[in-house]
Amino acid sequence: MPFPPDGPLLDDAAGRLVRPYTVSGGRTRPTAELDLLSLVMATGAAPRENLGPEHALALGLCGGPISVAEISAHLGLPAAVTKVLLSDLVECGAVTARAPRRHHPPTDRSLLEAVLDGLRRRL
Known part of the structure; x- marks a missing residue:
């Protein structure tokens, strides 16, 4: 079947034509933490x-320390797919990954109050 006159079924508004799970080879779980x-x-x-x-x-995005979330946003891929790609790069020695530093426990009352105060000021 020949392509339509406007090209091989490509639409700029459609966005990515390759499904994210194809990018990760069908894998959904990263091998690196x-x-x-x-x-x-x-x-x-x-x-x-x-x-x-x-x-x-x-x-190419990993020239300086950058978070997984930022890489995911730049690539326009779901975080799960980005984690699989990055774990491949960790395994082959091309990148290193460091867990985030936790200065406060996630339920630290003073931290939560500071966040709440900041949100109130912005609203």
């Missing part, structure tokens, strides 16, 4: 295996 706030940074070592274009884009 990554949090949305984990900081990832390139090691300078070239990946030992041939990875996909999304891996290269993610690696």
Whole structure:
């Protein structure tokens, strides 16, 4: 069947034509322990295996410490898919990941009150 006159069924408004699970090879769980706030940074070592274009884009963003959430936003991919891509890069030695520092327990009352005060001021 020939393509329509306007091209091979591509639509700029449709966005990404490759499903995110295809990018991660159908995998949904990362092999490395990554949090949305984990900081990832390139090691300078070239990946030992041939990875996909999304891996290269993610690696390009890791010049300085950057969070998994930021990489996900820049790539326009779900966080779960981004974690799989980054764990591939960790496994091959191209990036390192560091867990976020926890200065306060998540239920620290003074921290929660400070956040609430800040939100009230913005509203």
